[in-house]
Amino acid sequence: VSSHQPINSTEKACMLRPLEAPFRYLFGPGPSNVPPRILAAGGRPIIGHMHSEMFGIMNDIKKGIQYAFQTSNNMTLAMSGSGHTAMECAVFNIVEPGESVLVAINGIWGERVAEIAERMGAKVHTLFKTPGGHFTNAEIEQALAKHKPVLFFLAHGESSSGLVHPVDGVGDICHKYNCLLLVDSVASLGAAPLLMDQQNIDILYTGSQKALNAPPGTAPISFSERACHKMFNRKTKPVSYLLDMTHLSNYWGNDGKPERKYHHTGPVSGFFALRESLAILAEMGLENSWSHHTEVAEYLWKGLEDLGLKLFIKDKDLRLPSVTTIAIPEGYDWKELLAYIMKHHQIEFTGGLGPSVGMVLRIGLMGYNCNKANAAMALAALEDALKQCRKSKA
């Protein structure tokens, strides 16, 4: 070994081909297409993760998230990772081993939070509905009274079922039982109304790659003062050093200390892109973004019903405007439909996810992708596939 001669390998030869990636309409539940303006921001020459200009950009991101979340929380930042990183960060920092957690499961996201909380040693209780179902405030209150959790999880945008969950009043009920409310808005932010402060949400997170149209890899998150009180007065250290909010709050300049210390190296290009995506949302305005998503979704829903398809979520008010779920039509193989549309129309739709696999097809039109021309293109592709892929009745 002392000579340190590398082996020549086929691995090397394999890397001498150029990078290839096709253009594709990403009309699934995300990532969605990234507009040129955000791609250009992410493709700019980088600066150091601890340069003062970078801290300025991070301060802008914080403001942009405060606007998008409708919160004045000081403890607002972006995770260096996808929505799952924010999910783990919330649970790891808020909950101590042995504490009780209540998770509303009506699709994949609740399943994931329950798994994360179990692994770090929480006592996990669940409220359960099959995909498409939702929870009444009375059901939630009953479970809070019974299990006395320190944290209650609810997915606002349940993208695996296409449901947007009512949030009004849930925060107040949680606080009555001395419980913090954690809400997932990965699929709903910018598409469906959500007001963190007015709705008394304690921890809210989202992803970069849905209606925000940035590449995946960053995840906005915010903590209320109540949540900060719990997480900064714990007896044990969070199990992850990387996700420890004591360090992350310093990195984001949220802890009031004069100096930001090195914790980890944040995704500089990802933060450039995220800043641009939050700027676009601020320019458009939240109200406009919400009403625009609703308008395009209603156009899509009408078109789908005109094709004879059944929407999976019956109640219009509970339909997620960003991700529409369609009951798989009888006489079709859903995988064949998706493959046909991908092959002949360069369009991605997807099937279900987790418990909704085999139940639904999903069409996502989010942010940059959300307009009637794209909805019409999606409908035409689906119409073609329905003609071509019908199974003969054996």
Next chain:
Amino acid sequence: VSSHQPINSTEKACMLRPLEAPFRYLFGPGPSNVPPRILAAGGRPIIGHMHSEMFGIMNDIKKGIQYAFQTSNNMTLAMSGSGHTAMECAVFNIVEPGESVLVAINGIWGERVAEIAERMGAKVHTLFKTPGGHFTNAEIEQALAKHKPVLFFLAHGESSSGLVHPVDGVGDICHKYNCLLLVDSVASLGAAPLLMDQQNIDILYTGSQKALNAPPGTAPISFSERACHKMFNRKTKPVSYLLDMTHLSNYWGNDGKPERKYHHTGPVSGFFALRESLAILAEMGLENSWSHHTEVAEYLWKGLEDLGLKLFIKDKDLRLPSVTTIAIPEGYDWKELLAYIMKHHQIEFTGGLGPSVGMVLRIGLMGYNCNKANAAMALAALEDALKQCRKSKA
């Protein structure tokens, strides 16, 4: 709340300014400048994280890492995160609570691994040297015999002190004591010889933003069969769902199963950029990359000594070619030197990190940044600063 009227806020106004980021020579210990070719790859329109073409790109990344690491390990992949993510992934997956871990601390990286291992419930033992020190194989063997750890950590590229640690023979000693060898090559990969298989390293990781010149946010990692045997036969689940190698190995197509299931959304743009950076290294060839870094480093070292400066690592063979540490010259305030060079030359050098703060200045010339013209520019900037920043003897 039922009306869902957003508040208008100053946060929104703040986001209407354009993104600004200066051009800067990143001659610190990383991130280093990203060449146009890699920026362009990272700025391409994205595809879905589960599309077959994306799996093809991930397969290429795997080959590129196998080449860069000089390993034929099947369990080779890139983390969706920075080097710290790889560090936590290694410890979380290999070690179970209550097991013994030995950490060589001669700078910040050992400190971090010890902290991570303690949080997840390992019994942590340390071997300690002040920054700049290194460990003999006899010292390592003595500690292995005493503490019987399941894992031994060593930083190959100790960037906080500028030391490249000898690795020859360490793997064999570890295996003699039934211990796995975990090596950090974040700062050294591509700059100093390292041969994972020949040197019997069980877990090796690096970062994307050093000699690979990709933006920060992805981290190559590889596990030997011995490491896989330990991590896939554990009694408890790793504490992190996000970093669980059972799921990550499936996402990367390394588990032999026919279907890759959704785990998390990987950083698509980051993977595009990482693939390009690994392709550049393969095109250049590892031997050339190593000798080139050594040649430029020797040119820099000579120039620094000609300026009357003292290199922090006395033994030339123990100096990291990618990151050079200089003892802070008498009669100067190191912060003032760095600020002067940044302001007047648009060049980033840095001070120490963790235990080496106040001991050293650091100059990094890595990958794309590694050439004699840049070394000459760095030397000229430093010469200027030494003239302008001398303190009067009070």
